[in-house]
Amino acid sequence: MGDVRGGCCPPMDLFRSESMQLVQLIIPIESAHRTVAYLGDLGLLQFKDLNSEKSPFQRTYAAQIKKCGEMARKLRFFKEQMLKAGFSPPTKSEAQGAIDVDDLEVKLGELEAELIEMNANGEKLQRSYNELVEYKLVLEKAGEFFASAQHSAAAQQREMESRQTGEESIETPLLQDQETTIDLSKQVKLGFITGLVPREKSMAFERILFRATRGNVFLKQVPVEDPVTDPVSREKMEKNVFVVFYSGERAKNKILKICEAFGANRYPFAEDLGKQALMITEVSGRITELKTTIDAGSLHRDNLLRTIGDQFEQWNLKVKKEKSIYHTLNMLSLDVTKKCLVAEGWSPVFATKQIQEALQRAAFDSNSQVGTIFQVLRTRESPPTYFRTNKFTSAFQEIVDAYGVAKYQEANPGVYTIITFPFLFAVMFGDWGHGICLLLATLYFIVREKKLSSQKLGDITEMTFGGRYVIMMMALFSIYTGLIYNEFFSVPFELFGRSAYACRDLSCWDASTVGLIKVRETYPFGVDPAWHGTRSELPFLNSLKMKMSILLGVAQMNLGIILSYFNGTFFGHSLNIWFQFIPQMIFLNSLFGYLSLLIIVKWCTGSQADLYHVMIYMFLSPTDELGENQLFPGQKTVQLVLLLLALVSVPWMLLPKPFLLKKQHENRHQGQSYAPLESTDDTLHSEANHDSHGHGHEEFEFSEVFVHQLIHTIEFVLGAVSNTASYLRLWALSLAHSELSVVFYEKVLLLAWGFNNIIILIVGIIIFIFATVGVLLVMETLSAFLHALRLHWVEFQNKFYEGDGYKFYPFSFALFGDEDD
16 A cells, blocks of 8 residues: 555545556566666556566576675675764765666775775774783883882892891801802792783683692782773773793793683783883884874775765665566566566556556667557456555554455445544543643654654654554544543533532532532533532443443444445345345344434433343343333334344344355356456456355355354354443543543642642652653553554454455555665
8 A cells, every 4th residue: 555656646545445457568678677667666566476486596687686685785784884983874865877787886896895905904903003002001010010029129139238238247258158159059030921811800810820830920910090992802891911920831831821711912021121111112103103094094984985875875776776676577477589578467547557658668768679568457366455545544544454454445444444543542531631742742743754754763653653643633532532521631621611510508519419409501512510529420421431432332333334235235245235234234223223222312301211221121021111211102112123123133144145145056057157257347346355155166065154154143143242342441441541540630749739848749740740641641542542443453343344355565666665675
């Protein structure tokens, strides 16, 4: 469904699908590509797959689709790189001349190769830069440790020398020489390893080192203040600089393996302080050079990505179009001469002239010697369903399509849903204060719809934006029903005049109707404000909303049965009219239509009759006198007649139709089964809705038809009762919404006001706002929406709507989304 693309169209008709036709195109090979492209621009032809028995790799244009897929992959790569660089491609590309697909393929390949080379060089430079940064940290932190150790050792040496000078004797020189000789012979050469280890692994790293070497190491760790980028993983992490002293090659090998296992990066280090200072200077210089080189490379890469981004949307759309064109060409059948392609597809009848004009332009622009042949085919196949919608009606149509797509030329519930859906929602949600809040929220989406429609929205926001006009209608009807209920956040107002009632004395301010007297004319519109805040409010509004729910339910179910009559008339199912429509109308209105009449009469006359008693004893004791429950003269006789009609309508629905279908089947097999085809439309109308009860060459099963009719009859009789009761949800949800509003108003807002404390009042107002928005404007809106949806899908549409058709999906470039095909 969706908007019609291009050209002037006849007036919109939502009640039945557009008239569809099956067309055949015989397209010369040389103009096939351009023809399909022009038809994609038009968007009014749904192609049939004439090669369904072939796999995708066996089709004629498999190589071209593969080429387009490769170009689409390169474009996805460019988009990923742009997003990583921190900017997204503009939604509109700079307008340039048409680009050839082959030239585009070459250009994309060159750009991809250049970008991959830039990325590889940048990664190498960045890794070297990160390694140098870590190396500088090791030189600084480990250098501080070695300098501190040397300073401490020098201080200890001076202290020992001063002690020895104070204790000199004759034997001292001999003893010093002896000790020196012994120390030199026992001296052990220690090695060390420096590097960085992730801080989260530092404790485990230390434990493993001591266990592996049995404590024959000395480990010193110094934390690095700021996180550093790891050269390997390229992730920022906190690290410690470590120095491990060891003795022997065996211990060294163990330490190297442990460093590798813990992801500790090792760097060389010199003990000499002069060499350390020289290395720090050299590393700092190399870091500066690398930083300059990396910045220049990043700038060049960003410029390249921006150049790509300027044309990205144009290239992306071109590749999508080419891929979709070749997908469509693969659905076409190759003629035996291999000079023509044969296409079949569905199109609206009104689009015939537009399609023919597109075919002529394609043949002319392709310099083809032969034009495309266009012809209409006759078929018994059921056409797709096509309703022309706009941005207002499309959301309502989607509500219906979510239940099932109408079969071809079936009456469309979407026409009535535009009014009945928001109205039934409003019956449950009626509060003109809440309705105004809902209206303001949806007006935001409507005012900014052009901007928001081109943006990526979240799932919930996108769903709300798509249904903005549905919500607007729900809000407007909620304001209307709220004015009828006279509720503004549960508070009544005298908007249309003063209340017609007043208290007899000062003691009746909270009394029931016994304490009120009518002193003015009846309140002109909606519920009188005096009925709010009294003990009579609950039973009065209860009675009003309950009876109103029954009236609305019976009215909508009657509408559903009437629409079944239109379906039966249109499709020529005369048996359905006589043995389905008429008895269903009689049964429903003999019982629940009569109840609706009694409700209206009681409202008009002010009678105190008990309608429960009337309806119950209409079945239990139909001949008894009504007494005080009589609403009009002759009511007893009317009830007897209606009860009799209701009883007769049940076998009327059940028995005649199976026997008549059997007789029709027998007549067809006596030579009366075939008739000449009058027109294409007549064929489509009759065959698209072929009756399953033996209208064909299949064997007629009387028992199966009878059981089917029995199930249908039982379903309607029981459904008439259960569906009427189901409409009472209108009353229940309306009452719940009203009572919740009262609770939030009285127990939060008024309670906070009564404390005469500004802080408590502010807190109370905040709680009231959050409760109103969260519960009443979000949860209650969703609840009422779902219940209105159920009433339409089950109680309304099951009376007439089969919904077993399939949508018209034309080949159209305008339907391309953001996702890659």
